[in-house]
Amino acid sequence: MSEKIKQYIVELFQQGKIKAFLGLKDESGHIVPHLFSNAEDLDGLNFGTERYQLNKILIQLYKRYPDVTIGILIRGCDERGLKELYKWNQLQPEKIIAVGIACSKEQAEYCECSKPYPDTCISGEQTPGVDNKTVKKIDSLEISERLNYWLDNFSDASSVMVVATYARCVFAMNAAWKRWNLLKEGKYRQKTPSFICLEPCIWLEDVLIADSAKRHVLQSYLLEPSTRR
Numbered sequence: 001m002s003e004k005i006k007q008y009i010v011e012l013f014q015q016g017k018i019k020a021f022l023g024l025k026d027e028s029g030h031i032v033p034h035l036f037s038n039a040e041d042l043d044g045l046n047f048g049t050e051r052y053q054l055n056k057i058l059i060q061l062y063k064r065y066p067d068v069t070i071g072i073l074i075r076g077c078d079e080r081g082l083k084e085l086y087k088w089n090q091l092q093p094e095k096i097i098a099v100g101i102a103c104s105k106e107q108a109e110y111c112e113c114s115k116p117y118p119d120t121c122i123s124g125e126q127t128p129g130v131d132n133k134t135v136k137k138i139d140s141l142e143i144s145e146r147l148n149y150w151l152d153n154f155s156d157a158s159s160v161m162v163v164a165t166y167a168r169c170v171f172a173m174n175a176a177w178k179r180w181n182l183l184k185e186g187k188y189r190q191k192t193p194s195f196i197c198l199e200p201c202i203w204l205e206d207v208l209i210a211d212s213a214k215r216h217v218l219q220s221y222l223l224e225p226s227t228r229r
Contacts (some may be wrong), residue, residue, distance in 0.1 A: 005073075024211075047101060077111070080115075
């Protein structure tokens with residue numbers, strides 16, 4: 001699979017269809033995001049099971065280089081995120097060339113993914129999707145139980161920021177937690193240390209991270225499946 005995709009990317013460079021390719025690279029045994037600038041640089045290209053939110057990096061690259069066409073390595077979930085970003089004009093599809101790979105059956109089962117392969121699938125077997133048992137379990141709860149579940153999971157600000165960091169198409173035009181005068185420094189402590197990117201935020205605009213705001217958001221957005229975007 002790796003050689004097939006690598007050759008496909010080499011051809012994109014040689015044909016002048018892309019100026020750079022955003023993928024994963026093996027750096028001293030660690031798989032990390034990397035922006036490949038030419039075909040000769042692809043020796044370290046990696047297609048392991050490690051997951052990074054390359055869509056978030058792509059947004060920043062597009063903002064800085066709006067006239068450059070960039071290729072990106074995607075899976076099924078990444079492609080769904082890209083489509084939403086196109087809808088919200090965060091990216092222009094004519095400036096993005098997606099190179100898709102399918103996830104294995106084991107990966108699909110672990111993530112409970114309904115479509116573990118992208119439409120633009122260059123390599124990999126398109127395995128059947130898996131029902132999301134976790135979502136079904138939450139949806140089966142009574143309203144009060146569901147609210148308590150989300151309030152418990154969003155009991156501190158870091159949980160919300162983790163969503164903002166790791167979701168594939170999350171951003172905000174005017175997020176309140178980017179207004180530092182509204183947040184008390186040092187008040188929200190993470191349960192475990194982690195690196196959090198604060199720039200990409202969720203689409204819930206003008207939401208202040210406070211108990212009352214969280215309760216309002218959870219009640220209006222998370223309780224009823226029919227109201228979700």
